[in-house]
Amino acid sequence: MSAEPPRAVLERLRAVDWYGDWDMANGHSRSRALLMREYLRRAALWAQAYGAEEEWPFFDVTEFVDPAFRLDPEVESELEDYLAHNVGTPSTARTCRGAVRWAALRAGGKAALPELPDLPELPDPYEPLLLMYGRGGGYSIEEFIDLYGVMIPYGNFKSNLDAEPFPTPAPSTLDALDAGAVGRITYYAKISEGYPRSSPRGILRRxxxxxxxxxxxxxxxxxxxxxxxxxxxxxxLGHNDVDHVQISEREAAAFIESTVKRPSGSR
Known part of the structure; x- marks a missing residue:
């Protein structure tokens, strides 16, 4: 889990164009939606672990991990001043505050993380949101979550808790998901002997x-x-012997990530 210094997280927030670049938000709508869904999943895990279900989804994890924790006064002053003048929605400000406080708690080595039966270490709660913010700004909440380019449903606590994980990938993977992503998209994996769904010959999209x-x-x-x-x-038309199976966007992202990391010339 990341131990990024709190000032580094604050600088990431300062680099966000919260309101101005609508084209950027639209151009990154698919990756932003995936990152928000991953945040909802991770927030559900943390809420379950610490009995914070009623606070889900947009809450300050540190308040439950270590209720006595206090942020460095200088960093807190800078953070609150920035939020007051730049981040308009209370929910977004709450998650920004949570991300900086979480980084400070982790940097101090004070977080006693719970161990769940199927997840020995909980994933970083705020990294998906930080990535999403950097790809087109924040969000607003009404009946749906409006990402200023796409709207996604909340789902319910249980559905997000059980959702398929989406490990935060490299920016190049997110860029590949967004590239030319216009229209209704379905992903497929090419499979054959020795190339199962988890490690296919390649992926396609329609x-x-x-x-x-x-x-x-x-x-x-x-x-x-x-x-x-x-x-x-x-x-x-019956002219291709290689079979295929429909896959999720998360599975497509995993293949892209592995392809980008693969040494040149290897499978």
Whole structure:
């Protein structure tokens, strides 16, 4: 788990364009939605561990991990001044405050983390939000969570607690998910003997764009970008022996991440 200094987290927040860059928020809508969903999942884990279910989803974890903890007065003063002049919604300000306080608590080595049966160490609660903020600003909450480019439902506590994990990936992976991501998108993994769903030969996406559902099929290639492919069309015509299975966006992200990290020339 990250032990990023609290001032470093504060500087990450200061670098966010909270209101101005709508094009950036729109261009990163898919990755921002995934990062928010991952935050909701992690927040549910922390809320369950510390009996904070009623405070979920946007709360200060440190208040429950160590109720007596106090942030360094100088850092707290800078943080509160920044939030008062830059972050408009109370919920967003609460998570920003929580992220800095959490970093300070972890940096001091004081957090006694709970051990859950299937999760020996809880994931960093705020990293997905910090990444999301840096990719287009904050959010507002009403009936849905408005990410200023896409709106997502809250779900309920149990559904978020049981959601598929999305380990916070490198910016290059998030950029690849967002690249050209227009329309309704379905992801597929190419599988065969020795290449199971968890380690496929490759991944593809089909984008249905506009009212006429214009089809665009693309594969994520060794060039580390989405490129047009005829695979799905040929498969539908019976001209392709390699099978495929539909996968989640999180699984697609995991493949992209592994491909980016893979040494040049290897599988």
């Amino acid at each position: 984008r249905l764009v506009g009212r006429e559902a214009e089809t665009h099929d693309e594969a994520f290639t060794r060039n580390l970008r989405w490129e047009p492919t005829e695979y799905l069309r040929l498969y539908e």
